[in-house]
Amino acid sequence: MTNAAKYDSWYDSPLGIGEVNPVSPWQWWRRIKGWLSYGSYAKKKGGEGSFIPTRLNTGETGVKEEIGSKKFSQERSFKMSHKIKIITTIISLFLLASTNILYAAEEALQKQVEEIKAALPKFAIPMREVGDRFQDMYYAAKGGNWGLAAYMSKYMNGAMNPAKVTKPKEYEDWRSFYTDTFAPVNKAIAAQDFKAFSKEYDAVIKSCNACHDAMGYTFIKVIKMNEPADKGVSYSLKSKATDVPK
Numbered sequence: 001m002t003n004a005a006k007y008d009s010w011y012d013s014p015l016g017i018g019e020v021n022p023v024s025p026w027q028w029w030r031r032i033k034g035w036l037s038y039g040s041y042a043k044k045k046g047g048e049g050s051f052i053p054t055r056l057n058t059g060e061t062g063v064k065e066e067i068g069s070k071k072f073s074q075e076r077s078f079k080m081s082h083k084i085k086i087i088t089t090i091i092s093l094f095l096l097a098s099t100n101i102l103y104a105a106e107e108a109l110q111k112q113v114e115e116i117k118a119a120l121p122k123f124a125i126p127m128r129e130v131g132d133r134f135q136d137m138y139y140a141a142k143g144g145n146w147g148l149a150a151y152m153s154k155y156m157n158g159a160m161n162p163a164k165v166t167k168p169k170e171y172e173d174w175r176s177f178y179t180d181t182f183a184p185v186n187k188a189i190a191a192q193d194f195k196a197f198s199k200e201y202d203a204v205i206k207s208c209n210a211c212h213d214a215m216g217y218t219f220i221k222v223i224k225m226n227e228p229a230d231k232g233v234s235y236s237l238k239s240k241a242t243d244v245p246k
Contacts, residue, residue: 122166129159131222132229137189138201139228139235146192147239153186154244173211181207190241 133156140148157178163171185204188197201224208222228235 120162120166123163123170126159126162130156133159134222135225135229136233136235138198138224141189141194141197141201143235143237144194145235145237145239146189146241147243148233148235148237149189149197150186150241150244153182153189173215177207177211192241 133152137152184200212220
């Protein structure tokens with residue numbers, strides 16, 4: 001068996017570290033020879049100054065040996081420091097690359113959002129649909145087609161949904177209008193009461209024109225048309241306001 005195979009583990013060395021039983025002088029001599037042999041082998045293996053015994057302590061608990069090397073420790077510290085620097089550099093580069101990728105992705109996403117917003121109708125286009133449904137609603141209620149009247153009211157409000165994104169401030173004005181000002185009209189539709197409906201409908205027309213004036217659109221004046229905007233629907237078909245699917 002070679003020295004390398006025999007003494008690769010310090011605890012396998014002839015000094016017998018960890019042994020607590022008393023030993024004879026002859027056994028001591030054999031162990032010291034083995035110790036010196038191990039130190040010679042380690043020196044060749046680790047380089048100049050490697051594994052030089054620093055002290056030998058004896059006591060009731062047995063023998064303890066501690067072998068160290070200043071040069072080995074310095075080399076080990078240098079290597080560890082070098083590894084830490086390399087790892088730190090790699091992590092820093094990775095984080096930098098990740099940040100750049102995330103920033104680029106966020107920038108691209110924001111650009112897509114702006115493009116989608118630009119493609120959505122703002123306020124004027126959905127208001128045209130609102131106007132048509134508002135006119136059709138009247139003739140549906142007048143003809144007793146309360147389901148159609150409720151349907152027109154529901155989707156008149158839904159037509160303004162794009163403004164949530166494109167014109168959020170103006171949409172809040174619309175939401176307040178439909179929730180508060182228009183509420184009596186919806187109540188009359190639900191009650192299927194045309195007299196109450198007609199009264200509240202006329203009141204809403206006045207409110208609409210007042211709103212247009214306040215927003216600078218004095219040239220847009222809502223009137224009650226002599227016929228519905230959409231002539232391809234039967235307004236005299238009898239139905240209930242509750243017939244509209246949820």
